[in-house]
Amino acid sequence: MKLGILLWKNFTIRKRHPIRTIFEIAWPLFLYAIMVAIRKTITLKTQPECHYPARALPTAGALPWLQSIYCNLDTSRNCAQEEVASEIPGKLFNPPGTDSDIPCDEFCSINCLLTKQCNNTLQALEDGNRDLLKASDPFAAVFYSSYKYLLSGKVLYYPSTAQTDAIITNANETFLAIDELTEQLNRQTIPPKPVQKFLGKLLGCLELDKFQGFTNKTELIEKEAELSCQANGTACEPSLWATITFADENGEDLKPATTSEHIIYTIRMSRDVVPSTRSVTPTYWAPNSNDGAGRMRYFDSGFIYLQNMIDDGIIRQQEPNVQTDGIYMQMFPYPCYTPDAFLDAVSGATPLLLTLSWVFTVAIMVKNIVVEKETRQKELMKIMGLSGGSLWAAWFIDIFTLILISSTSLTFMMKFGGIYQYSDGFIIFLYIFSFGCSSIGIIFLLSTFFSTASISAAVAGIVFFLLYLPYNIVSIFRYQICILFMFADGIIYFIIAWYIDNVFPGKYGIPRPFYFFLQPSFWTVKQEEVSEKLLAGVEIQDLGKTYSSGMFCTKKEKVAVDRLSLNFYESQITSFLGHNGAGKTTTMSMLTGLYPPTSGTAKIMKHDIHDEMDQIRTIIGFCPQHNVLWDDLTCTEHVYFFSKLKGYPDEQIDSEIANLLKRTGLTMKAKNLVPSLSGGMKRKLSVALAFCGGSKVVMLDEPTAGVDPYARRGIWDLLLSYKKGKTVILSTHHMDEAEILGDRIAVISDGQLQCVGSSLWMKRTFGKGYLISVNTSDRKMISDIVSKIASDVTVESTKPNEVSIRIPYDAARRYEELRSPR
Template sequence: MAIMRQFGLLVWKNYLQQKRQILVTLVEIILPLLFSGILIVLRQKVACKDFPNATVYESYAVDRLPGIFVMQHLQLAYVPGNSSVVRQVAEDVRSSLFLSSVRGFETEEHFENYVRNDPQSGKLLAAVVFEHPFSHDDEPLPLKVSYHLRFTFTPRNAPPREKSELNPNSDLDWHTLSLFPLFQLPGPRERRDKEGGTPGYFREGFLAVQHAVDRAIMRSYNRTAAAPLLRQTRVVLSRFPYPAYIYDVFILAIQNQLPLLLVLSFTYTSLNIVRAVVQEKERKLKEYMRMMGLSNWLHWSAWFLMFFLFLSISVFFVTLLLCIQVSPNGAVLTYSDPTLVFVFLLVFTVATISFSFMISAFFSRANVAAAAGGFIYFLSYLPYLFLWPRYDLLSHAQKLSACLISNVAMAMGAQLIGMFEGKGTGIQWSNLFDSVTVDDDFSLAQVLGLLLFDSVLYGLVAWYMEAVFPGEYGVPLPSYFFVLPSYWCSSPRMALVNEKEEEEDAEKALKGEFIEEEPAGLVSGIKIKHLSKQFKVGNKTRQAVRDLTLNMFEGQITVVLGHNGAGKTTTLSMLTGLFPPSSGRAYINGYDICQDMALIRRSLGLCPQHDVLFDNLTVREHLLFYAQLKGYSKDKIPDEVDRIIRILNLEDKRQARSKTLSGGMKRKLSIGIALIGDSKVVMLDEPTSGMDPSARRATWDLLQGEKRGRTILLTTHFMDEADLLGDRIAIMAGGELQCCGSPLFLKNKYGAGYHMVIVKDALCNVSEITRLVHMYVPNATLESSAGAELSYILPKESTSRFELLFAELEMNREELGIASYGASVTTMEEVFLRLLLPLMEDAALLPEDRDVADERKRVLECQPVVESMVGSPLILQEISKVYSSGESLLAVDRLSLAVGKGECFGLLGFNGAGKTTTFKMLTGDESVTSGDAYIDGYSILRDIKKVQQRIGYCPQFDAVLDHMTGRETLSMYARLRGIPEKYVSGCVENVLRSLLLEPHADKLVRSYSGGNKRKLSAGMALIGGPPVIFLDEPSTGMDPVARRLLWDAVTRTRESGKAIIITSHSMEECEALCTRLAVMVNGQFKCLGSPQHLKSKFGSGYTLLAKVHIEAELEDSDLLLFKDFIESTFPGSQLKDEHQGMVHYHLTDKTLTWAQVFGTLEAAKEKYRIEDYCVSQISLEQVFLSFAQFQHCTQSGRK
């Protein structure tokens, strides 16, 4: 029952997608009809010729040779030459036919030697060979005489390049094997030739010689009696008369053109089948559905049924067009049974679908697969063009072998239908197993059988290829997998240790210095015990996960962190049943992943790194589809779908197709798919990757609200996300668990604390400041003293002494030479909840920022060409972009900007703010509506080719060539940039080393992880040091280590004097890289300046994050008292967030000092049972979010 439900669901999904590709679907149905229309037009144009009277032929005598032989002085050979009676017969024939002479040979072998070796043998007309041994010279002919005639292999008297119905290939032989023409037409064969044409029995003299020999034999028995009889007898020949008939040369068009038109009809369909199947593989949708418990054979079966039904419609109409008379001259197929033609075409479509499935198994990129699939499909028809003219020369085995190619089999079948039409009977169920003529041994039944056999064969090839070469997203089986009993009768893999030992070992593994004690009284939704996974790569074994033991609890979010390749995704793949563990066990809701995966999947929700969305399904249909796939109760599904849409805040997008959603909305929908169906265990693999901060924040709220009653496993590269969401955080490296515990436990364990940054005056006394710091905080360490900044790390356990330290610094600022100072928390990367600043009521009233206006004035007053060549390699002057598809959309609104040498300019903005559009205009991907930009002295409007030679570009999505290695790719770009050949290898090595790509340099790019592809894309932009470099979200998907390396490489490039423009969703990245940045809202700059300038200008006060201890059985009275205390002590403070005893305040009072804040909190620590707190200056991300909100306002205003 479950199988039928899943099958119906897949067919429904495929049907909806096909229906919504209305143009593609119509072309698939109409194209075969158009090609059938060609035959109908030909039928209309080619008229039949009616012969109402019987065709009668004149008779002709055979006692003389054709006139052409008379003057050739031909000889007659005879065998045996030692018989006088044979010699007499030969002489008699010579005189009758006026030949020049006769020549005897003792044996037939002697005659053959003469023919082979003597040039004079060409004078022989024929040889008469008697098949009797003659013992002496005078022995008479026996009464039962037997002889045969031998003529030259090549006819003497045939027209040059003779082509006739019996000889369609113009072969120069006698064609005596065929009783009927291969391709018949109504009417007598070679109707204009009274002698019958091929074979040329009369014109070659055969009949005349035979007649003369027979008469001579009769004379040799009794010359006296035979003479009067022969004088009275005369033999004449005449062709049989032919009854009235209609001559229809159109039948030749059927025989010649029907196969080609059928192939062309279904080529487009074939490439679309390939594209549709591979697209699901490319987008990892197929892999995801397998994780959800969908059998591979169900996936293929649903595709097959859908394509079969759509093609059946085409075939039905094609059959109608071919078999129904739509022209006065008759139907295209006048005599054939329409039902049999329909069955033939239907079987061909089955073979076409299977062929397309087979092609799809070889590819992992949809567009490449479609192009190659269409080409290969048509290419597979070409062998028929070579076989068709030689059809009569092919053996039965050769015909069968050729039909292993489905298009050749179809062409052979179409040809047979044409031949039956020519015969005047057409193909019928009664002659399905008959050949067209007695000379042939091939029938349409054999073609149908071979097409079905091809379908099965292609299906087996697709199954084998997919198993052995699954592509990027699967685990390959050994090439001999089909002979392994384990493949057919898979048994659950048993753990390598017994249950009791396993329990003890697991408990030991979970007790250690870096593993926090597990919370009491919680149910473990996921229990992992000694889980390991090995992969065989060539002859080597790679350990992806090593002895992992970990528990995850209901009602909590467990975050798994680790760099690319740490084993996170492999662990998720094992937990979801994509492949089995090499050893160990894992239990989800009490069920074993090796034995009970079908039960687990009913309550399992997954959100992979990629969006598991179908372009042409709506938000509601996605949720319906995946809820039913999980087996959720049908009655509850509508309410559950409405609930998920509501909590995702996608009500207005309910009926929107997924391809129209923004990136953030797609990720939200993917998370909704994971949550739907009351999933008790939810696994989220980097759910907020690619989201802007505002969307990330909304997603965090969603997950916090949905975690009750669920076990949520989440992986991320964002440390702030882990810190905020994670009730417990597990860190993996090299496939092993390194540590596990609450964020608080890990921060305390790894000694996280505060960065204190002091901006130095000219007379700064560094040694005195350091002495003062150590006096109050003995464990403090000097982090750096570079340029105008001095940085210390203050351990968190010393927070009680911060008040005194900050008070001392405040009192002695002038003596110590301190211009200003501040502190921020050191966490795994950034600890704070990101909160929104107050929302202005009307974004449209937001005035242009002074910094933006000053920049515009500076740019408009300069000489752009000169300035671009000398000081600022990139200048934008009032550049705008309007999209006018239906309603006009102003994407970029009069941007003016100058980016100097050695400057890194950050372009920030909400999704849809116009950042990528700006990049596309500057790189020549999009046209400019108004304004202009100059890069290194060249205008993007007039000299775009020269501009493109002077820029490096890392687009948002990796533009890499899969079949080149990283080294080859960078070498190619180095040469394109004009780097001299002798420096290319050194330049490439530098980039590889700086981005830590050396271990992967000589691997094909298609084998790279997402993070490594991003590194390579960035390297392609940086190599050769072009004057201007554009980086569009360069670090998306990179782990923190890779991100830092990229930042270092970008910083070195900037310091070498290049202008860099970067977009990013990571505020930390902007602070690390950008010398200036601008926030874009609705295509305009809303603020512009250095990161510190923006923080000082738009950020005020402090951010406070505090965790108050709450016991489960008590009311949260401590928390309420603490909140009252904060609001009364720090007037104007704003509560930004509250989660499980954790509160986040924005302290807006600008007069507050660090000492006051820390002193107040230290005093309140015990009274309000504060477990932990941290204070920080307002972050750059909060500045960004304050402007990002205007994007929302304006959009809602427009609505």
């Protein structure tokens, strides 16, 4: 029921501010509305499917291998829109034979190289200048940078044994075949064609003495450093292609005098020329085939070629009589697709866009929660019987509703606005909704750190955006993990906020011990039947409050309440009388749970303020010194809200509202909002709220402060009419008010109780008697009369037509003699 009335209050306030509510819902949609508008201006173009020719490896023959190297340098140019022959099992794409007299025109028959590119590269080779080769044209520069290690690089291997030397000898046959091809081209007498000339010059630059073995690891490492240009810091052109290490099936180095049937070998190359092995697939998927030069680094670096040579060498070393087959590698064709640069950009920016979309909502929600803390509305509701769990639950439902509406709207906008038109709508909604739920937890957590609404709104928006930044560091999550983490974040944030709110409630509220959730009393509610015959409604026992300021050597302490012991009784109004700063408000704040006591305790209807404040707050009403009201609620709505909060029966609420408003003179203002009320009317409304809902203990902190005499008299009448069956504590610094309303008066000064008792008892104990003023000019007559009444009756002062007489209380019965005619 309390949750329902809180939801009613939040809904009523939102109803009074429709523009703000609509803005909170619509703001997250603003950025994505711009995205949809941009999306509608973009025209998508479908890319055709791609088919690629087969790539020859060294075992396929020297000339086919060289053709694949040169003609597939830029694979994207070899993309065919129809199926190629090599995709059919058992066929190849015009593979050149192993004979050396094939027409050189076939070398470029796959439309892989323009004639101009052949001629420019040929000119660079004729000049014998590698620098010129790198600068002759873009194609030549790419060719040299890709295959420089293949042309002039060395391959080191370890250990050099009879078995590994045999393997390397078999692997080196490819380069021997290239040497024979070079000699044949040089012996040709007919004028060479451009490509033939290029091939001859290219092979002339090829370093054929590739392999070098070592029996000592130290020598191998030294040679590696030399070829990698790392020795002695010398500047040179790196010429290390790869290092190969051989091991047996147990991972141990091969022994010189033994032969292993199972050989494990490792190819080590510079990390600058081979792909990273940190992940099997790219972090972010993107359409298009991996046919770019930068994506074919296992081919460009020669890793696959070298692996093919070593594999063939091992097979032929193990089985000399086996005829190995030439190997071609076929790239899978890539289907047609529609590239969408806009979607690629938006997909990566979605977390940032969501964060920016919710910044305003988070800032406003944090401000709304902190406003209730700053204006003490939160503590007033708790004093009037509200539990912290109901308050958090009401805010959760309020924010959850807005987020649900925004998330649903965003889903429709993304799905049908063309941003994520091919994605499942539920998946989109779940992603946005989980982000929103995580934001609710952040809102609750941030609200616990602030006590000023304006500052909280500014800082909350900044902190919320900064919490996005770690995403840029750790952003590799599967969708399921991402959703799970966001829901878990929301729960964790809320638990932390709940803990901080209990242990560090801020300026107002009683902090619980850090282990409060381990106490059985926190999870179980103590119920005690209070006898109707019990007279003492509030019992204060050595209650004390000390405020500290400064730190260490500059620490100062001020005692606000000093070991106060006092009882307040049912069906009585006890006037708490004292000057400003005497400790009246501090005492009431401790009794209502606004401030924790430094020492001592108090019991309200037999419930201790240390351990049973939740039970106490269900039976007390409180009127604070300063009005704590909602600007967006009317007088009727205030009384209705607090009556429901106190659990008042529904069938009696209307009569309760009418009665309280009538007694406070607010009937004519029942439908008016609080800002339209005068100061006196606001004060009367605050007093009415303290009595609503059948509160058994009512505490009023200077209820008539700042009101006119007529309103003050109305408040007096209200207190007198409602005191039956209630324990009423009234703080004031007006003696007349304390005397008229108080059945008992407790005088407090500097935090200490000076005296307590009825007005008559105090007068008799501490007073000097009655002071009577007589209007007469016959002073002698008055003196004679006074002397006859009693010796202790004295004339205090005389004026031209007035005489003041002080009569002790014991002599009051003789006062009639003064009225006897003379």
